Amino acid sequence: MRSFSLIDFVSLFAALRWTVALVVLALLLGAPLALGLALGRISRFAGLRWAMAALIQVIQSVPLLGLLFFFYFGMPVFLGVQVPALIAVTVAYTLYTAAFLGEIWRGGLEAVKQAQWEASACLGLSAWQQFRHIIAPQALRLSLPPTVGFLVQLIKGTSLASILGFVELARAGQVVSAATFQPLLTYALVAAIYFALCLPLTLWSRSLEARLDGSR
């Protein structure tokens, strides 16, 4: 048994990089997918609307932990090759992000009145121009606070990658706790780091909600 020292502190912060990397990857890959899902959900084609709704429903009704294990063990089955843990968990977090953000953004898009589409069509804007210049800015205003709120869920959710042995903050905490026999100090420190990451986002989301009040 050894005492908790500077090196343990450093190893927690080194692992924090991977927590941040997972969040950034999930957002970069998940956001475009989420936009596609949201647009599919408000599409004119009923079949597309149903398919997207079903996809979102499935992902949201399965535990994130289950999603992670499904892709961790499933990717070799589907692809026939072993993939690194990083890729498997990235796929799972990307789909998780896409489903939740897609649903949030659909809510934002639907909250913009139908008349806004019609008015911009009357001005001779193309479908893309209507979306890009008229609808999207208003929808963004409405969906920004819950989007930031979801970011907090995502950061907390990356702790589950530890269960697959992926060394991010929570996993580093387990390792340090086991090495030093100081669970109190270690887990308090890990919780404090997550708290320091999430609280500013929570407060930001709340101030956005007050400032960009949808009802005005």
Next chain:
Amino acid sequence: MNFLPLWRYQNQLIDGAIITLELTVISALAGLVIGIAGAVALKGRITPLRWLVRGYIELFRNTPSLIQIFIVFFVLPNFGLKLPAFEAAAVALSLYFGAYSVEIIRAGLDSIPRSQVEAGQCLGLSGWQVFRHIILPPALRNAYPAVTSQFVLLLLGTSLASQVATDELFHVAGFIESRTYRSFEVYAVICAVYFAMAMSFKALFAVIALAAFRWPRRR
């Protein structure tokens, strides 16, 4: 892909699902009690108590549930409070669910315009009657969607209890995997079971909402 070896583990799967449901219901009920008490405290006049509840909410909503379970299970024994796995998970999940419930219930109570309370008082209703007949029914309807979706998230979140060896559904998955080595098949089945449970609850809540909140929204 071969699902056949899993067939003989049906009973373990059912037992695991039952423990998952128990954990969910117990945590949800305890969390709702915390939520109601917290919302009342937030509306109350005692400032230190309000600060305490605020601190509790922010602390539990901004740290991962997994770490909270670890702290209850691994850290509390240092203070002489040694809980078995199921109880530790239930305590951690109740506190997590409670932190969200406080905000949901407070928002539900806040959604009732002050003028309705005054109108009730003008009709000569007592304080309790105003609460029971004017505030509670619409507040319940407004909070209902958020509470039920949080409940489904709790159901899915109980899978984390497997990490402190609570023998709920996800832990059963690990057991079957270690016996059969059919990792992918096991987790595919487990995901399907969670999906079925989550969809059943969503359908149940939708039916309850149809039956319980029949009065019109606007007139």
